[in-house]
Amino acid sequence: MSDAATRCANKTHDEGHKVLTQAELRGYDGTDGAPEYIAIHGIVYDITNVNLLKGGKHHGVASGCDVSELFVHNQAILNRLKVVGKLV
Ligand code: HEM
Numbered sequence: 001m002s003d004a005a006t007r008c009a010n011k012t013h014d015e016g017h018k019v020l021t022q023a024e025l026r027g028y029d030g031t032d033g034a035p036e037y038i039a040i041h042g043i044v045y046d047i048t049n050v051n052l053l054k055g056g057k058h059h060g061v062a063s064g065c066d067v068s069e070l071f072v073h074n075q076a077i078l079n080r081l082k083v084v085g086k087l088v
Contacts, residue, residue, distance in 0.1 A: 019086050030064075037064065
């Protein structure tokens with residue numbers, strides 16, 4: 001059981017609602033078994049299990065990065081990806 005201070009310091013409220021900074025996002029680059037996350041327009045997605053996207057194989061889409069400027073598809077394509085939370 002965590003005390004109030006610990007609970008409030010923990011930015012992970014529940015699954016799908018993490019709040020990540022750019023620096024924290026960088027860590028999710030797939031190295032040393034880390035998950036692979038990307039951010040697009042303020043939303044962070046988990047691409048660890050998306051073969052097309054993971055490992056930097058998809059047109060310069062690099063894990064651990066904000067790739068908003070690379071995004072060329074319709075927004076609807078993002079609805080299929082697992083949301084981790086927000087980028088702040
Ligand atoms: C920036 C983030 C991007 C994300 C999240 C993304 C995501 C995706 C996804 C999920 C698909 C599969 C579509 C399907 O199954 O119908 C796809 C396909 C595709 N994407 Fe992207 N994409 C990104 C950037 C790009 C860029 C920069 C390019 C090219 C300049 C590109 C070119 C393509 C092409 C040509 C396909 C067709 C299938 C294939 O390449 O295997 N994408 N993308």
